[in-house]
Amino acid sequence: xxxxxxxxxxxxxxxxxxxxxxxxxxxxxxxxxxxxxxxxxxxxxxxxxxxxxxxxxxxxxxxxxxxxxxxxxxxxxxxxxxxxxxxxxxxxxxxxxxxxxxxxxxxxxxxxxxxxxxxxxxxxxxxxxxxxxxxxxxxxxxxxxxxxxxxxxxxxxxxxxxxxxxxxxxxxxxxxxxxxxxxxxxxxxxxxxxxxxxxxxxxxxxxxxxxxxxxxxxxxxxxxxxxxxxxxxxxxxxxxxxxxxxxxxxxxxxxxxxxxxxxxxxxxxxxxxxxxxxxxxxxxxxxxxxxxxxxxxxxxxxxxxxxxxxxxxxxxxxxxxxxxxx
Numbered sequence: 001x002x003x004x005x006x007x008x009x010x011x012x013x014x015x016x017x018x019x020x021x022x023x024x025x026x027x028x029x030x031x032x033x034x035x036x037x038x039x040x041x042x043x044x045x046x047x048x049x050x051x052x053x054x055x056x057x058x059x060x061x062x063x064x065x066x067x068x069x070x071x072x073x074x075x076x077x078x079x080x081x082x083x084x085x086x087x088x089x090x091x092x093x094x095x096x097x098x099x100x101x102x103x104x105x106x107x108x109x110x111x112x113x114x115x116x117x118x119x120x121x122x123x124x125x126x127x128x129x130x131x132x133x134x135x136x137x138x139x140x141x142x143x144x145x146x147x148x149x150x151x152x153x154x155x156x157x158x159x160x161x162x163x164x165x166x167x168x169x170x171x172x173x174x175x176x177x178x179x180x181x182x183x184x185x186x187x188x189x190x191x192x193x194x195x196x197x198x199x200x201x202x203x204x205x206x207x208x209x210x211x212x213x214x215x216x217x218x219x220x221x222x223x224x225x226x227x228x229x230x231x232x233x234x235x236x237x238x239x240x241x242x243x244x245x246x247x248x249x250x251x252x253x254x255x256x257x258x259x260x261x262x263x264x265x266x267x268x269x270x271x272x273x274x275x276x277x278x279x280x281x282x283x284x285x286x287x288x289x290x291x292x293x294x295x296x297x298x299x300x301x302x303x304x305x306x307x308x309x310x311x312x313x314x315x316x317x318x319x320x321x322x323x324x325x326x
Contacts, residue, residue: 058185068188148172175207215240242283
């Protein structure tokens with residue numbers, strides 16, 4: 001699941017993850033043969049399952065895994081899977097981490113409708129169980145994720161994203177779902193609002209750190225390491241933290257030159273030039289420092305939780321986020 005850290009992180013909830021996997025498979029089954037065919041293809045994909053893992057660990061550290069915890073884990077995984085299916089359509093992506101996308105195999109119309117189906121299944125599970133509080137949190141998350149994505153598109157067109165806007169984007173687009181996982185995990189286990197807030201802040205902080213690290217890997221990874229071409233953000237004209245910092249620390253003339261390179265196209269030499277520019281101007285080191293500051297905030301948020309194997313696992317997950325190579 002998470003190479004190098006999988007046993008330590010998942011050990012406290014190993015049996016719970018097995019139960020989750022069975023429940024998730026059941027949640028997306030359908031009597032419509034095409035829906036069931038696509039669902040079985042989705043199930044075969046080996047994702048990291050970080051989101052349900054966060055729900056279950058958060059529940060266990062806050063009091064214990066309950067039926068609501070499992071429903072919450074299934075709900076966030078349905079939401080996450082739906083967004084990935086829709087993202088591949090928007091991006092016209094043929095593969096995701098080396099595996100054929102739904103839209104590549106079944107065409108865009110089926111992919112969009114399948115994403116809608118996954119979302120509706122999540123909503124139904126919450127409504128049938130009267131998990132209205134969890135549904136409220138997740139509905140707000142969907143709103144934030146959509147706004148974050150649209151804000152990034154808006155700023156990408158003009159290549160004028162600043163550091164404040166960057167953090168707004170990743171907070172809404174990426175961190176909000178991890179924040180939700182941790183919050184609803186705690187909500188499913190206890191009525192202690194201090195624990196709810198602690199896990200919410202943990203999820204937010206680890207989510208921001210995770211995305212910053214992802215953006216760093218786009219500059220220093222390899223295709224084999226990260227499962228996608230290095231410099232992908234540059235090709236898509238996305239200004240992420242390493243590049244934003246570097247542009248802010250050179251002359252206006254040099255910054256304009258780099259922006260012009262990005263605007264002019266995504267050939268290999270242009271991508272290499274931008275990567276070299278970021279490396280020479282401290283963008284990677286700065287971004288890594290910011291990622292570490294958020295990982296420290298995540299650890300601090302856990303301080304009020306009682307010591308347990310689950311707490312140790314969450315601390316190990318923080319280390320994984322910073323140290324990961326993919």
